[in-house]
Structure formats: C-alpha cells, structure tokens
Amino acid sequence: MKSKVTLFFFISLFALILSACSMAGMDHSNMNMGDKDAETKKEETKDLQATAAAETITDNEFTLVAQERTHNLTSKKSVTAWTFNGSVPGPEIRVQEGEEVKINLKNELKDPVTIHWHGLPVPNEMDGIPGVTQNAVQPGESFTYKFTAEVPGTYWYHSHQEGATQVDKGLYGSFIVEGKDQREYDRDYTLVLDEWMSNMDSMDMEETMNIESDNAENMEGMDHSNMEMGPKAELAGPESEDMAHDMSMYNIYTINGKSGESINKLTVKEGEKVRLRLVNAGFMSHKIHLHGHNFKIISSDGQNISNPQEVKEQLISIAPGERYDIEFTADNPGEWLLECHGDMEGTDGMRTLIQYEDFSGKSTDKSNNREELPAFDLTSYGEKEEGEFTLDQVYDVSYTMDLNTQTTNGKQKFTINDKTYPQTEQIQVNEGDTVKVNLVNNSKDDDHPMHLHGHFFQVLSKNGKPVEGSPLMKDTISLEPGDEYIVAFKADNRGNWMFHCHDLHHATAGMVTQVNYEGFKPNFVPDPAANNNPE
Template sequence: MKYRWLLLLTILGLTLFLGACSNSMEGMDHDMPEMDNEKQPTDNQNEEVTSPENTLTSTVATEVITDNEFTIVAQERQHSLNKDESVLAWTFNGSVPGPQIRVTEGENVKVNLKNELTDPVTIHWHGLPVPNNMDGIPGVTMNAVQPGETFTYEFNASVPGTYWYHSHQDGVNQVDKGLYGSFIIEPKEGLDVDRDYTLVLDEWIGSNGMQMENEAEHDMDNMSSNESTDEDSDSSSMEGMDHSGMDMDDDSMEEMDHEEGDSSMGHDMSMYNIFTINGKSGDMIEPLQVKEGEKVRIRLVNAGFMSHKFHIHGQDIKVVSSDGQQISNPGTFRDQLIQVAPGERYDIEFIADKPGNWWIECHGEMEGTDGMKIQLQYEGYNGQQDAPNADESLPLFDLVNYGEKEQTVFTLDQAYDIEYTMDLNTEMDNSGMIYTINGKAYPKTEEIVVQEGDLVKVKLVNNSETDDHPMHLHGHFFQVLSKNGKPLDDAVIMKDTLNLKPGEEYEVAFKADNTGDWMFHCHDLHHASAGMVTKVTYEGFKPDFTPDPNANNQPE
C-alpha cells in the first residue's frame, strides 16, 4: 500500500546509517543482419538500433537494424542480473536495457511501440526536444498504449547528444522493472573517437533485499493488527506501489528513501542491493576493450533512482558533455568522482595511453556498490591488473564553471518575461509523506504559464532536509545561471536534468520555443509519484488527443 514504508519507518523510528555511492544525492559491437521485427532477443542481449550511415563501433550491441523505422516491443522476460540472481523484468525487445537507438543528427525517426504487457505503457524520449504529442506522457500528451496495441512515435533527431527513453506510465514502477534504453544522436560531421561505449546505470532488489522487505512487511502486518481498522485511517488509505523491478506481487514494495543513512521518514533505498551496468552486475559485466593510443568515449546514463559516483582509474579524462549538451573547451583531470544523478548523462573522453587493466567503478559502501564496476582492458596487455578501490576517498567533480565560456545564451541580469520560484519540500498530509512544489502536490501544483517566445527564469530551491531532487524539464534545455547565489562566470552549462542537494539553490533560464504542455518534475520517481511534479503550459495550446478515462493514464 502506498507509503507503507513511510508508516513503518514512522512507527519504528528506523534509521539507516550507511555510506553510499548515492549518499550525497548522487559493449561490444557485434554486427548482425537486419533484425526481423518479430524476432525477440534472448536474455543477456542488449541490441543496438542504428541508422544506415552509422559505422561507429559502440556500446554493447548484439543486433543492428539498418533503417530509421524501428519496432520496440514491451514484454515480460526473465532477466539475469548476476550469476546468482534473476528477475522477471519488463523489457523492450526482451532485454534490459532495451535496444540502443542510434541515428544521425537531422534524420527523421519512426518508432513503433508494441505493447505485449498486461498494463498500459508509453515511451518518453528523455532530453529530446520532440513535438509535444510525441513526448509520451499519458493523460498529458497522449493516452497510454493499451495491452495488445501499437503506437507510432515520429520526430526529427534535431540535437546531437546522449539521451535515453523510458516508460512514463506509472514510471516509478515501470522504469524500475526495466522499461528503458539509450538513444544516441551522432552529429552530422561524425564523432572523432575510436571507441564509443554506453554504460546505463540502475539498481535492483535481490534476494537479500527481498528478505529485508518481507521481514519489514511482517512487522508491519503485526503492528497493523493492533491498529484501528478504520477505512479512512492513514494506514488503510495508502494505495499499493510496486517498486520492485522483480517478480513480486503488486503490494510488495513501497516508496523508499534514496538517501542511504537517511533517518527521515522517507523511502528506504537500502533494499536495493544489486547495482547494474547495462543490466548486469559483478562478473557478468563484460570488459571494455581498447587499444593503446585510441580516443575513447564513455557515456554514463543513469536510469535508476539513486545517484552514483564514478571513478575512471588510470586515465586523464575530460567531461565533454552533460545531458547531451557539449561543453566548450573542457579541461583535463583525473582521480575525481563524477556523480550522475537520476536522469542525468555525462559523456567522458580520454586517450588510452596507459596500458593495463583498469577499472571504471562506483564508489560507496552500499551492498550493491561492489557489483557496479567494469574493467577497461588494453588489447594485448598481459601484465598486472589494477585493483578496484570503491572506498578510496576522492574529490567530487564539479560541473559548475567547468569548461570555457562561449557566447552567453542568458544572463542573470537580463529582462525575463516570466520569473518563477520552485520551493521543493516535503510535508505530511492525511495519506503520509508528500513531495511538494510551493507547498502543493501534483496535480494541484501551480503551472508555469508561458507564451511562445517567452524568456523564462526559474529559481529552484531545495528546502527538503535530507532529499536530493534531480529536476527534469521536458521539451527544452535550460542554462544554469547561478548556484547558491553565485553566478556561473566561466562556462555556459546547458542541461535538462539538474540535481539539487538539500539546501541548494539554482537559477536556470530557457526560451519557450516548443509549444505544448510539458512536465517539470523530480526524477527520483518516488518523489514524482508522491507529488513533486508541475507543468510548463503554453497559452492557447490545445492537445491533439482526447484523454480516455478508461486508459488508466498515470503520468507520474
């Protein structure tokens, strides 16, 4: 039932003191023939979908489709996380992550979503400035795609970069079960790299986490038997929320806190005890191969609900883009932790000039941390192997003022047509903990109403005591203007997802240049499902669909 974990934590006063790779909330190319749309990949396949012009070695591809019309099938499949643990996942084309879609800037893309699940689904193109009716938000831009039905998405791949796609129907559950994949748009001029690897990050609940959940569930049942059975009581009015990513019944997992060590009355993320890269953990993660002298790109995509801090051993690196947006003249550094929040993407490049067997690994102390690492192997090297060291204390990379300033898009002191403040916070109501924007939970939050061409400045303030809030704006990129009152003087940072730690304040700006109704929400989807959602709406805009009351649309 919804917020049962909240109630349990409230009653027990449960406190968890752990250090996490999230506690600061933080591929091999196998060319194959064109895939028959009816063919379903087996478990452990993570196929790439690519355009005819693409010849770049990339990611963990096992199948290639050689045109710009793709079919993505939502279906249930058994999925192995490591040598000991399997889950009944919800997949796109039979794999977790789903197929990588890889196209070239300017190409028209058509994706047929076929739903073979028992629940409605959608696809949202995270970070892509698609037309509003292609954004995949049930009840806002379309009706959810019903079981047995197909919906076709069509849009232009207009902005090169690293993006991803996922279901936005009941996202807190469906994304958690595996409905996501990466989406890469290569620039027209091509990429000046020799290797291009995509690493999609996520968290799952294994058997140990299941045991914790079952024990807590048992304690909850015992306490409930001594409580009032009033239908209107807090405990009896909490709706079920399946947040397992596993073959569990619908009431088995509830809202949980992303902050390990957090003693607040939030959701408990400690039950996520298997962390994955491209759907695999530990020994099941295949190493990345490089040759000495090659230029290598690593794309980090966080599809989970926790921040993860990554260290690339043995290499001098550059962060060349964030959320798909290029960083001008990035500097070189090494031995810093790159923290990737939910929904964020970071592209990293380096020259492979230090032969050896090195690690790309998550840092932290959670049970799942040790499994979230991947080896970087130099071809032909037979010497000593670098040792993983997830406990090593390293400084955090700071994107603010990284790179060199190009022509400024927006400034703090220019005139704006709309100025809006978002107070991000939490509070209790009759159903338990809610996550609020300016004191209200969606759908009661105040919308940001704009006109086409408006310049909009938004102040984001995280007044939550313990929770990070990675705020994601659909359909637009925004420029980060300031952090904690200090202007960003040295760089132009463009993003679509920005993580705010407790007490932090950012000012961002964007131009209202993509007409529609657009979600603006926290991408810890626990928080979104509990209210931290608003919309940017354009005056006079009318959606081109009629909401179906029988579609079970659940946009959060």
C-alpha cells in the same frame, strides 16, 4: 530500409557463433575482417559497436515491443523484468542528426505503457506522457512515435506510465543522435547505470506496485493538462497513499543490466580515442571514477561543453536522468577499473574493466571505492563564453520552485510550493517568452534531480555563485538539500510539458508541475478507461 526483425536475427546469430567459439565479451568494434579496409570494417561493425547489453538499432524506422522476460543480473541472480525487445536495457537506438525517426511501440505487457524520449526536444504529442500528451498504450495495442532527431547528443528513453514501477522493472534504453560534425572515436561505449532490489519479485515489491496501482486508479481519466479538474482532483494523487520508499532496498547496482563480474569489459587498444556515454536510468546518484587515465567531460545531458580541460582522479556524480560523456586516450596499457564510489550495499557491483587488447602483464589496479576523492564541479568547468541568458537580464516569466518534503498522518509526500501534482501551480508561458526558474531544495534529507521536458535550460548560478565555466545547457539538474539553482530557457516548443523530480518515487508522490503554453490544445482526448498515470 532494413527490417528491424531481420537485423535482430543476424545479430543474435552472430552472437551465438561467437559464444560457441568461446569468444564471449569480444569487442565488435575491433573485429578481424581479413583484407577489408578500415572504412569497410567501420561500416560493417557500426551496428554492433556501442553497448554489449543489447542490440543496436541504426534504422530510422523500427519497433519496440514491451514484454515481460526473465533477466539475469548476475550468474546467480535473475529477476522478472519488463523489457523492450526482451533485454534490459532495451535496444540502443542510434540515428543521425536531422533524420526522421518512426518508432512503433507494441505493448505485450499486462499494463498500459508509453515511451518518453528523455532529453530529446520532440513535438509535444510525441513526448509520451499519459494523460498529458497521449493516452497510455493498452495491452495488445500499439502507438507510433514520429519526430526528427534535430539535436545531437546522448539521450535515453523510458516508460512514463507509472514510471516508479515500470522504469524500476527495466523499461528503458539509450538513444544516441550522432552529429553531422561529430568527432570520430575508435571506441564508443554506452554505460547505462541502474540499481535493483534483490527481493524484487517478493511480496514487498508487489505491495509497492499495488500502492502505485491504487494511486493510478485515483488519477485515471484525469486531463493533467488542465489544473481546474473539480472535486475528483482533490481526492487524487499522493495525499491518498503513503509513497515513502526505502532506497536501501536497492542492493544490486548494474551497468547495462549486469552487476559485478557479469558486466562486460571495455576493450581498447593503446593510442585509441575512447568515448564513454554514462546514462543514469536509476533513482540514485552514482559517483563514477575512471582509474589510470586523464579524461575530459565533453558533454552533459547531450550538450557540448566548450573547450573542456583534462581531469584525473575526480568523481563524476551522475544524478537520476543525467548523462555525462567523457573521452580519454588509451595511453596507459593494463587493466583499469571504472567503478562507483560509496558505501551502499550495491556499490561494489557497479564496476567494470578498461582492458587493453595487447596487455599481457598482470593488473595491479585495485578498487578504492570507499575513498572520498574530489568531486568534479561542472559549474566551473570548460571555457567561459557568453551564453544565451544572463542573471541580470529582464525575463518575461519568473518562477520560484520550492522543493520540499512533508509527512502528514504518517504519509510522506513531495511538494512544489507546498502543493502536490496535479494541484501544483503551472508555469504559464507564451511562445517566445524567456523564462527564469529559481529552484530551491528545502528538503532536509532528499536530493531532487529536476527534469524539464521539451527544452534545454541554461544553468546560471548555484547557491548564489554564477556559473564560471562553459555555458551550461542541461535538461536535468540535481539539487542536494539546501541547494539553490537559477536556470533559464526560451519557450520555443509549444505544448504542455512536465517539469518534475526524476527520482520517480518523488514524482509519484507529488513533485511534478507543468510548463503550459497559452492557447495550446492537445490533439488527443483523455480516455477515462486508459488508466493514464503520468508518473
């Protein structure tokens, strides 16, 4: 088994040599390696192919170190970031379906951290939720995550301790499980989307962090797996703090931790099959437009779509926590934009180029990111097939989740059925139960991307209209104001699992509940000194 440190050394040395030769931005998936055959090239470059933002780890045992570093968003703007292994995003992890994975988290930050494996159906004790599945990992300490990567797809990982702060500061990375029967692609790029504040290191950010820190102190020592927590619970949580957050403060949009001209181009050759894995690690939805090519959406949240059709000139809206994989054939030589559409201050920075290697002409493609192009509709896409669940079947458990926003005494909170976590009503299930959840967004102005841990759910209907295309399996679904979705899942992964909004400001301010299995007991004892704060 390779040493992760050794791998990092050689990749770093290799990158340094390339830089010295004025070859920065080179696509490592297509290196000239002399007389070696294609299969040898493929094996030797696999570790270097995916993202250009950080190293790629392909071992099944490695270490992630949480540490503070200066991070360059552009050539002119740097921020103090919290990183995994010194980069934002952290290392991309690529493992094989069925592979047993061991990840050692070492915390070199001043605050406790955890790692949540977003979308991966891991054992409950490996889910990385402080106070629910483990105690937060203290400064100077370590924790080892062990699980089997059973379901292929595009996932990501991030801290779940004070997430609205820690994810905001850069504690995330992509996690790819390559399927045994997965189609081979000539290029396989991962693009992690995020947004930053240009004044991130100013007093405004520090004040926000202090608010969340105060909120964490109110919740420290609480066992969130049990809602009957006595008088302390009445004083805890978002009711005690003003957690409203001005999203216009986010004015630098990034792809793989870089913005504008600092984003690496995506190199292709004519005739190649290209896969783009789009991951939203931020707190805002982003509408992505691929210029100049027909493409297919082959999966959402890592789950395959049946017989996807080609689309063109449509916007894919990717909500916080969601992932979309698209494929296209490089059949239109030139330089083509992949860009975000919208009118926010940071929109122009979220764009890169699809650049053909042998193209010698002048690019004529222009940005049109202020145009409102047609929106891609996932609920009517792909080939209709019979899924595991239907709208008219009888379910063991049915639950309605009224998502709303309240302001009390000038303080904003986000509620589920008029309550905030940890007072929200749990969804109690027995192993093997079929569960139907009716999600309704009654907030006037806020989107709510709802994420279920430990399970995939099937989306059955949107706003009263049944899903018409491929059976739609997801772990995150975004509701705009007025939206109503019905989803269903099987209780087949014992534990206590969070179900929450992945705008983590909303989660911190109360929009969290849990799916709890009857009779399940966590295998850890909550430590009052651990400062456990699951959001």
